[in-house]
Every structure is written in C-alpha cells, then in structure tokens.
Amino acid sequence: MTTPGPTNGPSTRPGPATAAGPGVDSSSLLSLRGISKHFGAVEALKHVDLDVPAGQVTALIGDNGAGKSTLIKAIAGIYEPSGGEIFWEGRKVSIHTPRAAEELGIATVYQDLALCDNLDIVENMFLGHEKTRTGVLDEIAMELRTKEVLADLSVSTVSSVRQLVGSLSGGQRQAIAVARAVMHESKLVIMDEPTAALGVSQTAQVLDLIKRLAARGIAVIVISHNLTDVFAVADRIAVMYLGNLVSSGPVVNYDPASAVDLITTGESSRTAA
Amino acid sequence: MSDAGSTPAATSDGRTSAMGQFRRLRQGDLGLVPVLIGLLVLVVYFQVRNTVFLSAGNLTNLFIQATIFILLAMAETWLLLLGEIDLSVGYVSALGATFAVILLDQQFHWPWYAAILVAIATTTAIGTLQGFLIIKLRLPSFIVTLAGLLGWEGVLIFSIDRQGTGGTIPVQEKVLYDLVNANLSPLATWIFLMASIAIFCWIIIRHDQSRRSSGLDSVSTWITWAKVAALVISGIVLVLIFNTNRGSFTVLHGMPYAIPVDIVMLAGASFILTRTKAGRYIYAIGGNAEAARRAGINVDRYRLLAFILTGVTAGVAGLLYASRLGGISDGVDGGNLVLLAVASAVIGGTSLFGGRGKMVNAVIGGLVIATIYNGMALIDMSAATQFIATAIVLVVAVTMDSLARRGSTVTR
Numbered sequence: 001m002t003t004p005g006p007t008n009g010p011s012t013r014p015g016p017a018t019a020a021g022p023g024v025d026s027s028s029l030l031s032l033r034g035i036s037k038h039f040g041a042v043e044a045l046k047h048v049d050l051d052v053p054a055g056q057v058t059a060l061i062g063d064n065g066a067g068k069s070t071l072i073k074a075i076a077g078i079y080e081p082s083g084g085e086i087f088w089e090g091r092k093v094s095i096h097t098p099r100a101a102e103e104l105g106i107a108t109v110y111q112d113l114a115l116c117d118n119l120d121i122v123e124n125m126f127l128g129h130e131k132t133r134t135g136v137l138d139e140i141a142m143e144l145r146t147k148e149v150l151a152d153l154s155v156s157t158v159s160s161v162r163q164l165v166g167s168l169s170g171g172q173r174q175a176i177a178v179a180r181a182v183m184h185e186s187k188l189v190i191m192d193e194p195t196a197a198l199g200v201s202q203t204a205q206v207l208d209l210i211k212r213l214a215a216r217g218i219a220v221i222v223i224s225h226n227l228t229d230v231f232a233v234a235d236r237i238a239v240m241y242l243g244n245l246v247s248s249g250p251v252v253n254y255d256p257a258s259a260v261d262l263i264t265t266g267e268s269s270r271t272a273a
Numbered sequence: 274m275s276d277a278g279s280t281p282a283a284t285s286d287g288r289t290s291a292m293g294q295f296r297r298l299r300q301g302d303l304g305l306v307p308v309l310i311g312l313l314v315l316v317v318y319f320q321v322r323n324t325v326f327l328s329a330g331n332l333t334n335l336f337i338q339a340t341i342f343i344l345l346a347m348a349e350t351w352l353l354l355l356g357e358i359d360l361s362v363g364y365v366s367a368l369g370a371t372f373a374v375i376l377l378d379q380q381f382h383w384p385w386y387a388a389i390l391v392a393i394a395t396t397t398a399i400g401t402l403q404g405f406l407i408i409k410l411r412l413p414s415f416i417v418t419l420a421g422l423l424g425w426e427g428v429l430i431f432s433i434d435r436q437g438t439g440g441t442i443p444v445q446e447k448v449l450y451d452l453v454n455a456n457l458s459p460l461a462t463w464i465f466l467m468a469s470i471a472i473f474c475w476i477i478i479r480h481d482q483s484r485r486s487s488g489l490d491s492v493s494t495w496i497t498w499a500k501v502a503a504l505v506i507s508g509i510v511l512v513l514i515f516n517t518n519r520g521s522f523t524v525l526h527g528m529p530y531a532i533p534v535d536i537v538m539l540a541g542a543s544f545i546l547t548r549t550k551a552g553r554y555i556y557a558i559g560g561n562a563e564a565a566r567r568a569g570i571n572v573d574r575y576r577l578l579a580f581i582l583t584g585v586t587a588g589v590a591g592l593l594y595a596s597r598l599g600g601i602s603d604g605v606d607g608g609n610l611v612l613l614a615v616a617s618a619v620i621g622g623t624s625l626f627g628g629r630g631k632m633v634n635a636v637i638g639g640l641v642i643a644t645i646y647n648g649m650a651l652i653d654m655s656a657a658t659q660f661i662a663t664a665i666v667l668v669v670a671v672t673m674d675s676l677a678r679r680g681s682t683v684t685r
Contacts, residue, residue, distance in 0.1 A: 099569060114567045118560035118628035119553075127557055128568030136548045140487045160490065 028087075029054040029219045030075070030106075030188055035084035037070055044070040046243045047084065052188065057210055057220045059230040059251075062240035063263050068223050071240065072190050075221075076108040077101035107181035108190040113173055117166030121158060122146045124165050125180045149183045150175075153212060157205070171202025178209055188219045195229050207233045227256050241266035307673060308622055308637050311666070312644060319648030326651055330519035333529065335640075335647040337453055337597065340531040343639030344590035345614035346621065347542055350635050351579040351586070353618055354546075354559045356627025357414040359583055361403065361421025362614055363607030366591030368429045369396040371601045373592060375436060377446035385448035393588030399425065400584020404577045426607060433603040443600035452534070452596040456527030459516040465533055469540075470508040474501045531593050535636075538589060542632040545582070555579055559627030616663065617642045620670040641666065 028051040037045040045067050052058050062068050073079045075086070077095040086093055088104055095101045101108070115124050122139070125146045131138040146161045155175045158168065165176060174194055181189050194210070195203040210233050213220050224230050230237065231251065238248035239262040246266045254262075261268035319326040345362060352359050359365075373392035376383040383391075403421055407414045436442055444450045457465060477500055484491040515528040546552035554575040557565040566572050594610075595601045615625075621638025623630025645666065649659045 098567065102569070110567075112563075114561070114564035116557045116560035116564050116628070119557060123553065123557075127553075127565065128570050130550050130553060132550065137550065137553065140483060140489065143489055144487060162490070 028052055029089060031087040032071075032075075033085045033087065035071070035074060035081045035086070037067075037074060037079060038082045044243055045074070045081070048240075048243075048245045050238055050245055050248060052219050052221060053236070054187065054219045055214055055217045056235035057214045057222060057233050058236045058238060059234035060221055060223045060238050060240065061225070061227070061230055061259065061263060065242075066240040066263075067243040068240050069192065071245075072108065072192065072221065072223065075101070075188075076106060076190060102184070105185060105187035106190065107184065107186035107188070109174075109177045109181050109192065109194065111192045111196060113177040115165045115173060115177060118164065120164050121150075121161045121168075121176055124176060125149070125183060127180075129184065145183070146179075149179050153179055153182070153209060155179060155209070169202065170198050171205050174198070174202075174206050175209055178206075178213070182213060182218060186218065188221070189213055190221045190223075192223045193225065194222060195224065195226060203229065227259055230259070231256065239263060305622065305634070305637055308620060308634075308641065308670070311669075312637065312641050315641065315644050315648065319644070319651060322648075322652040326648060328519070329514050329517035331647065331651065332514050333519060335643050337529055337531055338647055339636075339639045339643035340453075340529075340535045341590055341594050341597065341639075342613055342617045342642045343535055343636050344538060344586055344593060345610060346617035346635035346639050347538060347632055348583045348586035348590060349611075349614045349618045350542075350623050350630055350632060351555070351583045352414065353615075353623050353625060354555050354627060354630055355576055355579050356559050356625075357407070357576075357579070358418065358615065358625075359400075359403070359414065359421075359580075360418040360611055361399075361425055361607075362418075362583065362587045362590075363610030364422055364425040364429055364605070365396050365399050365584070365607075366587040366594060366610075367601060367605045367607050368399070368425050368432070368591070369393065369588045370591035370595035371429055371432050371442070373449065374442050374444055374595055374601050375432065377444070377449060378436070378442060379445070380436075385446055388446070388449070389592060392592055393585060396588035396591065397581055397584035400580045400582075400587065401577070404580025404583075407580070408573050408576050422608060422611070429605065429607075430603040433601065440604065441600055441602040444595055449592065449596050450599065451530060453529055453531045453593055454596065454599075456515070456525070456529050457533070459527050462515050462528040463512055465528070466508050466512050469536055470504050474504055477501060531596070534589065534593065538586065539632055539636060542582070542586070546632060551575060551578060556628055559629075561628075613642055613663075616667045616670075619674060620666060622670075622674070624674050625671065626674075638670075 030050075030052040032048055032050040035045055035048040035050075036043065048067075048071060050058075050071075060068050060071065070079060074081045075095065077098045077100050080094075080096060086095060093104065095104065095106070098108075116127065119127070122143045126142045131141045131145075133141075143161060150156075150158070150161065153175070155172075157172055157175070165173060168176065178189065178191070178194075191210070194206050198206060207229060210220055210222060214235065222230075222233065231254075234251050236249065237251050237254050237259065239246050239259065241262065244266065247262050247268075258268040316327070325331055345366065348362050348366070349359060369392035372395050373388040375381065376388040376391055377385065399421070403414075403417050406412055407417050433440060433442060456462075477497060481491055481494075481497045511528075515532075516526050518524050518526045520526075546555065554565060554570050554572075555578075557568070557570065558572050558575055562572055617638035618630065618635050619625055619638065620641050621630075621634030621636065623634045623638075642663065645662055646659060649662065654662075
C-alpha cells in the first residue's frame with residue numbers, strides 16, 4: 001500500500017499536484033495509508049489505514065495497548081512512523097515535529113491537558129503564542145481574544161478569564177485545553193480520553209463541546225474507553241486491536257455489542273468489515 | 274451543583290471582579306497581606322523595646338542592611354520561580370566584588386566602571402556556567418550550586434590571600450565606597466523618589482484605564498486610587514526619613530545611593546517577569562515544564578536565562594556588600610548570606626516549589642530579615658536568639674507557602 005498512485009479526485013488545493021495513495025478519498029481531511037511503527041522488535045502499529053473527514057467526530061476505540069495512543073502521536077508529530085504515508089487535504093505530508101503538526105492545523109489535547117496551574121486562563125490560552133506590542137506582552141488583546149474564543153465555543157462556566165487554571169474544575173480545564181487547541185485555526189483536534197476524569201454533568205458539557213467543534217467543520221478524533229460517550233458523540237468509529245485497525249466506518253454500522261466484540265477479539269460477526 | 278457558579282464569562286460588573294479578588298484570597302494567594310502584618314508586628318515590638326528603632330538614623334541603617342538581602346533574594350527569585358535553587362549566590366556575589374576591589378586597588382588602579390563591569394561579568398559567567406551544567410547535564414541545581422558554595426569560597430580565599438594584605442582588602446576607590454556610604458542631596462532624594470512613584474502610579478492608572486476602555490473587568494476605581502495614595506504617602510514618609518539629619522556632629526542627610534540601585538534593579542526585574550515573554554515562560558516552566566515544552570517553548574533556553582539573570586543580580590548585590598563592609602575579607606560568610614537570601618524570598622511569599630512569586634516579595638522579605646537583625650541588635654539580643662528568631666519566621670513563611678500551594682490546587 002505504500003506505492004504512490006494517481007490522485008483520484010479533484011484537488012481542493014492549488015499548487016503542485018502531489019500523488020495521493022491508492023484509495024485516498026480527497027474528501028477526507030486526513031488520510032493514513034499503511035502507517036506502521038516499530039519500537040525495536042515491537043510492532044505497535046501494523047499498516048493502519050484511516051480516513052478522517054472534516055466536520056465529523058471520529059472515535060478511536062480499543063483496549064489498552066491496542067495502539068491508539070501511538071497512532072495519535074504519529075499524527076501529532078511526536079513519533080515518526082516507521083512506514084506508510086500521511087495525506088493532509090489530499091497532499092502527502094510528513095509530520096516530523098509537533099510544530100509541523102501545529103502548522104498544518106492539527107491540535108492535540110492530551111489526557112493531562114498540559115496546562116500550567118499557576119497561570120490564569122488567558123496566560124494558558126496564549127502560552128507559547130503570546131501577543132506582543134513593541135516586545136511587551138499585550139494582555140488586553142489576549143484577554144479580549146480569549147473571551148471571544150470562549151464565548152464562541154459557548155464555554156460559559158468560568159466566571160473570570162483571569163482565574164488561575166489550578167482553581168478550575170476538571171470539565172472547565174478540559175474546555176480551556178480545547179479552546180486553546182482550536183484558537184489557532186486548527187482543522188483537526190485530537191483528544192485523548194477527554195472525559196476520563198469527569199463527573200456526569202461535566203462529561204455532558206465536554207461532549208457538547210466536541211459536537212460544537214464538529215459542527216464548525218473541524219475534524220475531531222476522540223480516544224475513549226467509554227462506549228456510552230462514544231455512541232453519544234461519534235459520527236464515525238475506528239477500532240484498533242493489537243496494532244491493527246480492524247474496523248472503521250459510520251457509527252450506524254456499530255452497536256455497543258459489536259464494538260465490544262471488536263475491541264476484545266478484533267472481529268465481530270455483526271459487522272461487515 | 275454546577276461548578277464554580279455559572280456566571281457567564283461576559284459579566285463585567287464590579288461585583289464579579291471583587292469576588293475574583295476574594296477567590297484569589299481563598300486560593301491562598303494572599304499576596305503581601307500576611308507578611309506586611311508580620312513586619313508591622315516586628316516593628317511595633319522593637320519600637321516598644323527600644324525607641325531608637327524608629328529613628329531616622331536607625332531606619333536608614335536598616336534600609337541599607339536590607340538592600341543587600343533584597344538583591345540577593347531577587348537573584349534567588351529567578352531560580353526559585355523555576356523550582357531551582359542557587360546555594361552559591363553568596364560566595365559568587367562576594368567573589369565578583371573581590372575582583373572589583375582588587376582591580377580598584379593601588380596595584381591595578383582600574384577605573385570604577387571597568388571594575389564594576391568585571392564584577393558583574395564574573396558573577397554572570399559563573400551563573401551561566403552553573404546553569405549550563407545543570408541544564409545540559411541534567412544535574413540537580415542543589416548539588417551543582419552546593420559545589421559552587423564550596424568551590425567559589427576556595428577561589429575567593431585564594432584570590433584575597435594572594436594579595437598579601439592579611440586576608441582583607443579595603444575599598445579605597447571613592448565610587449564603590451560611596452555606593453552605600455554616601456547620600457543623595459535632600460533635593461535629589463525628593464526628586465528621585467517622587468519621580469519613581471509618579472512613574473509607578475502612572476503605570477497603575479494607565480493599566481486600569483486601558484482595561485476599562487477595552488471593556489474588560491477592572492478593579493474599582495477607589496482601589497486604584499487607594500493604591501496610588503498609599504504609594505505617594507509611603508514615598509513621602511521615606512523622603513522625610515532620609516532627609517532628617519541623622520549625624521551627631523556633622524549634618525548627615527539624604528538617601529544612600531544603594532537604595533536607588535535597588536529600586537532600578539527591582540523595576541527592571543519586575544518588568545522582565547511581568548511584561549515580557551521571557552518572564553511569562555519562567556513562570557510557565559516553574560508551574561509545569563512539560564506543558565511549557567509542549568506549547569513550543571524552548572525550556573532550556575529560558576532556564577539558562579534565569580541562571581544568567583541570577584548571576585547579574587548577584588554581581589550588583591556583591592558590590593553593595595563590599596561597599597558596606599568597606600572592603601572584602603576571606604572571612605565572608607557566603608553560606609549564611611545565601612540562606613538569608615532564600616529566607617528573604619520565601620518570607621516575602623515566593624514559593625520554593627516554583628511558579629509562584631514576585632520580585633517585590635524579595636523586597637518585603639529582605640526588609641523583614643533586616644528588621645529582625647537590626648532590631649535584635651538594638652535590644653541586645655544574643656546571636657543565638659537572632660538565629661532562632663529568623664528560623665521561626667522562616668518556618669512560618671514556608672508553612673504558609675505550603676498551605677497556599679495546597680489551597681490553590683484544590684479541585685472543587
């Protein structure tokens with residue numbers, strides 16, 4: 001699957017025509033073809049093919065050690081794949097560093113959220129991307145923009161954007177991390193276990209937020225162990241099993257029973273894989 | 274129960290912001306309130322025990338003592354914010370001053386500015402070297418600077434004894450000597466302090482106004498004006514203290530030069546910390562280095578910058594120290610100096626765990642330490658009691674830091 005082939009479909013981008021792999025659907029924002037990753041003798045990813053369309057939530061599910069985290073780290077530029085190709089908006093790209101992923105418009109929200117508890121919301125939102133005026137931090141511009149982004153995402157539970165992030169609840173922290181991810185014109189947001197540590201009402205808030213992202217045309221990949229959440233929020237499902245992507249497709253093709261089968265055994269009599 | 278209330282983010286009435294202040298208080302970010310109360314208690318106690326304490330002469334002396342603690346504490350603050358520490362800062366600052374004093378001596382006769390530059394360059398180079406070892410080789414700062422504490426003392430003793438002046442080199446050059454031992458004229462004292470306060474008030478008012486005009490929450494106007502009034506009053510009180518004649522036989526008045534030196538250093542350091550990316554990154558790295566790294570910040574570069582800034586600040590502190598002692602000797606107790614520096618920073622409210630603190634905390638903490646030492650000497654307390662009292666104040670301060678830290682990470 002690693003042989004380049006002709007593009008099958010109109011390119012959405014001007015510029016030099018680049019070869020897309022066979023079967024690459026140009027309507028997908030991100031397409032993985034034959035992605036593999038070795039850690040020494042361990043094969044963490046085995047020829048993974050995945051299409052992630054814009055404006056949809058793709059849930060990546062699988063048991064511990066199935067390779068979900070390795071896969072998103074390959075997309076986010078943290079691990080370089082050992083083999084395979086990544087297509088972004090129909091063009092072949094290589095994502096060597098987190099910065100490269102960010103420049104393409106890929107933002108990742110890790111489970112630990114990577115927030116600084118000792119900084120306030122505005123400071124966290126702009127961390128590493130501060131606005132300045134003549135070399136001096138432009139706090140007012142940053143605060144206004146933060147309020148705008150939070151209002152835009154209907155994040156209304158924080159009382160002040162100058163609150164320290166350490167004082168926020170789990171759901172609020174998740175919301176801030178997501179808002180930071182989408183602030184920089186991201187086209188794909190990857191979220192690792194966004195609801196793992198949350199209570200019922202906060203989980204609902206975060207799932208709501210994920211749906212709003214998709215409604216804005218952003219592609220979302222969500223890793224989750226919680227099938228209730230997956231079926232509540234996902235448009236598409238992709239199941240990983242021992243480094244293989246064993247099944248993927250629209251959520252209507254699955255039900256919780258078949259999903260559990262796929263997660264635990266890698267196959268299910270109930271799906272047409 | 275919804276978390277932290279469900280007030281929309283767009284609310285901008287004064288009540289919300291007042292509640293924000295209150296929330297910060299509850300989070301343990303008490304600011305300077307407790308330490309200022311502590312300072313007041315100390316002042317009252319010493320004044321009751323000995324009425325000389327609040328005399329202009331003694332207060333000026335206290336401020337001079339404090340200038341050195343303050344600068345050393347500021348030097349330490351750069352690293353404490355990262356969760357690092359520099360145990361060598363006492364000897365490093367003394368070593369820089371030693372080089373300056375030697376170069377100003379009869380033998381070399383360098384101009385004062387060149388000697389001062391050498392002193393600061395020396396401490397900066399040492400800070401950079403230690404920082405480089407700590408960052409590149411991933412060594413703990415505690416150990417590297419502990420080695421520094423021992424090693425630089427050795428270099429200091431070697432350098433001084435080589436001069437063959439019996440272990441002490443006096444400062445004979447006028448500018449360095451005058452740094453602590455001479456004063457601005459009363460008029461210059463008025464002008465300098467009032468101009469400093471005017472600039473500071475202007476910054477506060479402008480900050481407040483630009484927030485208001487951009488439609489952002491701001492503290493109530495009366496809080497701003499109360500701050501301004503407090504600043505102006507304390508400025509005037511300072512001028513009156515410094516401009517009172519404190520000589521017995523000759524007229525002696527005006528502000529010692531060391532104080533403007535501290536004010537300029539404080540302004541510069543505070544500017545870097547609060548208004549520049551570098552300062553923001555130092556806080557971020559101290560709070561969550563991994564988050565800073567993922568945000569694309571070159572963590573090592575900014576950690577090294579903090580070590581460099583510690584070196585620069587220590588260089589200035591050493592010059593004040595040599596000036597105050599009127600020379601430098603091989604018996605300098607850099608170990609005690611660094612402990613008092615860390616104590617000053619922590620007493621002022623800077624966290625030992627990184628990510629929390631301000632330069633102004635070093636000023637307040639330095640004043641507390643100077644007050645203890647000055648006051649205890651006035652009421653003839655033994656050195657033993659002084660040590661114990663400092664220890665108690667330090668433990669109280671660290672306890673408050675620890676409680677504040679716990680309070681600020683409570684999830685509700």
